[in-house]
Amino acid sequence: MPKYHFEHILEFLERNDICIAVHNIDGEVLQEPSCQNLLASLAELPTVRFICSVDHVYSQLAWDQTLTRQFNFVFEDVTNFHAYDVELSFENSRSCIQSTYSQQFRMEKVLQGSTVKAKHIFLLLAKAQISQREYYGVNSEQLYQLSFSQFHSSSKEMFKSQIADLVDHGVIRIDPETKCYQIPLPKGNSFFSLRKIHSRILDVLTNFANHSLFQSL
Secondary structure, rough: HHHHHHHHHHHHHHHHEEEEEEEEOOHHHHHHHHHHHHHHHHHHHOOEEEEOOOOOOOOHHHHHHHHHHOOOOOOOOOOOOOOOHHHHOHHHHHHHHHHHHHHHHHHHHHHOOHHHHHHHHHHHHHHHHHOOOOOOEHHHHHHEEEEEEHOOOHHHHHHHHHHHHHOOOOOOOOOOOOOOOOOOOOHHHHHHHHHHHHHHHHHHHHHHHHHHHHOOO
């Protein structure tokens, strides 16, 4: 956002009282630190009031001291005691974009904590999946050979361990019919989301390589 746009918005908010309602402020779509920091900055303005709902009983643990001070929430227990399947009944009504963003954000968080070699294996599969719009996956032997040829896996045992960690965290799935590895994303925006994830993880690996090279000099 251009700086003058941001300043114009701040100027408007400082001159007008406004109340913002946020449903499920601890939800997956808003969990990204940049989102929470933006909301907290708005909450600090004297003319802005927030009415928010949270979904998890321990959601307050997600906010550090700075965010807690900025939000300055007054908490009220308004539990409705409806069965959880009532909330789940609205799951399919969410837009494809929101669903795609949630999975994309989750994948990026998992991959940030993965080993460098596991990231490379993910990139190999992502590159193959990006290259074909109608994609059926890569079987275990093909993916292992790709990984082995680029020195990411020194043995099948190591490869199985690396891939199992990615599968366990839902970053990669095994198609039940073809038994091939795939990166699961909702249909529709999946191609563009996968390219975005691929680009970000590649940037992380590039920065890591540059940092390692700098340390070795």
